[in-house]
Amino acid sequence: MGRITLDKITKKFGDVEVIPPLDLTINDGEFVVFVGPSGCGKSTLLRLIAGLEDVSGGEIRIDGSDATMVPPAKRGLAMVFQSYALYPHMTVRKNIAFPLRMAGMDPAEQDRRITAAADVLNLTDYLDRRPGQLSGGQRQRVAIGRAIVREPAAFLFDEPLSNLDAALRVGMRLEISELHKRLKTTMIYVTHDQVEAMTMADKIVVLRAGHIEQVGSPLELYRAPRNLFVAGFIGSPK
Ligand code: ADP
Ligand code: MG
Numbered sequence: 001m002g003r004i005t006l007d008k009i010t011k012k013f014g015d016v017e018v019i020p021p022l023d024l025t026i027n028d029g030e031f032v033v034f035v036g037p038s039g040c041g042k043s044t045l046l047r048l049i050a051g052l053e054d055v056s057g058g059e060i061r062i063d064g065s066d067a068t069m070v071p072p073a074k075r076g077l078a079m080v081f082q083s084y085a086l087y088p089h090m091t092v093r094k095n096i097a098f099p100l101r102m103a104g105m106d107p108a109e110q111d112r113r114i115t116a117a118a119d120v121l122n123l124t125d126y127l128d129r130r131p132g133q134l135s136g137g138q139r140q141r142v143a144i145g146r147a148i149v150r151e152p153a154a155f156l157f158d159e160p161l162s163n164l165d166a167a168l169r170v171g172m173r174l175e176i177s178e179l180h181k182r183l184k185t186t187m188i189y190v191t192h193d194q195v196e197a198m199t200m201a202d203k204i205v206v207l208r209a210g211h212i213e214q215v216g217s218p219l220e221l222y223r224a225p226r227n228l229f230v231a232g233f234i235g236s237p238k
Helices: 042-050 092-102 107-120 136-148 166-183 194-200 218-223 228-234
Strands: 004-013 016-026 031-035 057-062 077-080 154-158 186-191 203-208 211-216
Touching: 004 042, 016 042, 016 057, 016 211, 031 042, 031 194, 042 077, 042 154, 042 186, 077 136, 092 107, 092 136, 107 136, 107 166, 136 166, 166 186, 166 194, 186 194, 194 218, 194 228, 203 218, 203 228, 211 218, 211 228, 218 228
Parallel strands: 031 186, 031 203, 077 154, 154 186
Antiparallel strands: 004 016, 004 057, 203 211
16 A cells, blocks of 8 residues: 556646656555756646646546546545644644544544554653644644544645754654654655755656656666766765
């Protein structure tokens, strides 16, 4: 579970083609980072995979089935938003349970999933607090918890750490990498930060003006960048 295939997908906004035909395979359990400068199409590509935007052409397959026309809630993927998307008036428990309540899930099953997610994220002692009573790192973990309880085939992150301070960002990067090791679920992580890409990814997808310049492991991109853009963008390894 968690294999995603993009087959010649395109995206136009009006007459402007921001994603020209693009092919990409994301394997089950991979940590894939989309990296590239601001405006290169990272968020658009992630939103196409999530179903938050419709493709203008091409096909998206998730675990072998055509998901191109499937609505976001039925794709089995979970988007992790920045922590400011939490509901300030709800407890941590209610924030994490929110997607499950919306889906009308049986309360006992909700409790089982919340307990498991809180355990993995070290939030067990904070379930009855409100977001305002938590640190920035704990708030970001609550936002991740809200995705974990859905038990998705893949997690999608769009620059989740960009509103955290530098020290906290380093800690959260490690936490997300650890989480990936524990859950072994596919993760797609969007960033414009080369260091995040180089330290977190199994596979880096370098984007420029909506197309893929190069795909490879951090070491492959470092050792054999295909062109000056990739070399300049990737910089040095960890
Ligand atoms: P990134 O996340 O890499 O910074 P985006 O995916 O947000 O880039 O944007 C890629 C391009 O698509 C940009 O030129 C942006 O202006 C354009 N774009 C994104 N969303 C829309 C939209 N809803 N309508 C029109 N243009 C858009
Ligand atoms: Mg973006």
